[in-house]
Amino acid sequence: MPLLVTDYSWTQTDSTVCLSVPLKGATVRQVDILSTDHYLKVHYPPHLFEAFLFEPVDDERSTAKVGDGVAVFSLPKRTNKVWEQLMITTNDKGKKEIRERALLKYQEKLSAQSTSKVKKGHAEKKYALEKMMKLEREKRDSIQKIKDKEREKTTAELAAWQLRQKEKAEEEDQLKLHSQRDVTSCVIKSAPTLVAFAFLLNTFLHLDQRGDSEAKSRRKQEDLPAPRLVGNIQVTFTPRLFPTALRESRVPEEEEWLKKQAEGRRSVNADVEELGDLKEEERNPDWLKDKGDKCFVTGDHLGAVNAYSLAIRLNRKIPALYSNRAACHLKLKNLHKAIEDSSQALYLLTPPVAANAASRARAHVRRGSAFCQLQLYTEGLQDYQAALKMDPHNEALQADTQRVRDSIQGTAADP
Template sequence: MPLIVTDYTWTQTDSTVFISVPLKGARAERVDFLSTEEYLKVHYPPYLFEAFLSEPVDEDRSTAKVGNGVAVITLPKCSNAFWEHLVITTYDKEKKKEVRERALLKYQERLCSESRSKAEKQQAEKKYALETMMKLEKEERDRIVKRKEDEREKTTAELAAWQLRQRETAETEAKLKLQDQRDRQNKLKTPTEKQEKGGSDGAKVKLDERGNSEAKGQKTPALLPAPRRAANIQVRFTPRVFQTALRESRVPEEEEWLQKQAEARRAGNADVEELKDLREEGRNPEWLKDKGDKCFASGDFLGAVNAYNLAIRLHSKIPALHSNRAACHLKLKNLHKAIEDASQALDLLTPAVPANAAARARASVRRGSAFCQLQLYAEGLQDYQAALKLDPHNAALQADTQTIRDILQVSATGTH
């Protein structure tokens, strides 16, 4: 239930009524005004001020200002006359209710009208903005079209000028060629004319079978054919795979190794029944090897073993697959499997040629490491020494080999 405000004040002139309503500490943004020609309401919860005006006012020119805790409402009168009372003196509730409802209905209609006007204004602004944008886009398109036309005309003019220059050049070359032919003909006619005239010096001239003129003690030069057109012939040489000196060459072994590598990649087991459902890359051993290498690098040793297993089932003659799987088994402590894979890799890495020296060294180290972890140091030392022969400048390999020697020496002497 709102609290009715009664401590308001009002003054008037012959044309305007001024009403001051105390806001009692209410903020300005919480004050709600409603004004029609016969009704005035100021609502700021929990307070309510309403006045049923005794005379009509101009609601379109009515204003309200809030400041210093007071709301001042200015109501222009419809007729210039002094009022005896601000509000009607009747206590008829039905009449007041009717006035209030009429004022609210009129206020709602005014709000709807303002909303429609605002929407129409926004629509008009959007339409204007759209038309302006379309106009700007049209101007931009016209500008681009004009630029294209200018470029086309410029290109056409340049092409016409180039064609004209080409024609002039061709005509000039044709004239020079014709003049050259005439000069040659004139040179050929000169000895014949001298023969017919007997020569100015009385020398006897005769023509041989080739048409060359011969004078006494003198020969006229024969007309030589034009020189042949020059051209370049590209010659390519296939480089040798193994860069070794001729006296140290091991060509038969190298060719055998290359042949074995080619056969290993051709001889696949892609017709195995359970492998037919694999995708195309899943049947490519190189792709599977790369996948296994990536799994190994990321620490997924089981995933790497699975990739190498499938690659070996497809192509079992590729040494790198067995050697890399041996490295995975070393990480997983499957030492016997590591020895088996490394041995298989070394068997496939034959004949021993410089091209597979690095692979043989890696396989030997992996097998030797597995032997040493099984405390079979003598076998491990043999593999490390074989790897050291292939890579004698590897400092880490030298240190590991010396460590194994020391362990064997301590075991032999029984000292610690």
């Protein structure tokens, strides 16, 4: 059975109730709070505080502050009047009905929040997609403008070059024609013999061929395009230790998880003097874990607990040791110890990433089983549902979750 918290304190005004619940050394991560308009629950294993409120409060405007070893709640009243007491006086059956109504209302609230979150996520994805499409369209338009501008520039340069070439060719043809006329007239006037005329004609042809070759050489040099510019493009890729893409990953959580794993492999905080009589292999947490696993398989649950406990003394950062010891405590009916070890394993398995999803699911199932054996079905259902989110296709887990849900609704026997 859980330890009920009785050393709470409360004050009130006409419009607000202030409630203070001590946490008895629990961390913020270990505190589970459930609040509705008629019911308030604060659970931090193995302690439990329940308040069946005297009058309804406004759950939407209620606030909670957890820290410095205390949880402080501010509950606005629905009606402005002074309460005679904080809680109503009722029997166990009435408390069970209030508790069930509060759980159903809380589940409906979570469902509405989940639906709202999904719609918001779709809207954000749609906005991001439209924004990305707009940016890509603007980028394509900008590139097309640059291409059109370069095409126009190149076309203008080509037209100007063709015009220059045409003008040069016309000038050369006119010069050639004038030269032929001058030579012919000169030969007729001054060459008395055919020998002189033949010599001059041969000279003219030689000069004409040399002029044509020089003109062709100049044309070839002008036809050559300008040399292209060269350059290098550096491409770098982001190193990834996880298989997910960088845009889909949660980098801070993954880095924190890797840091905890590295600390867990390095940290050995057992006292050397106390371990002086142990063998060399018995000082290795991994060897002790394997030994505990073998003892558990053979049914030696007490021996497995001893092996896991010694491994935990050597290294308190390995979550599998706490989770496996919780399974042993379940077999030995040490239910509160099973809850403590499962909670510690879940604390070490943070942040939640894909690499530790299976381990977190096992820890949730073991803690949920311990809660159900203590007849705390509401807390057990929460753990089973958390495990089912990580492994939604597990048929055995689905059946266990449904049995716990039926037990809460009173339609089935104790699971």
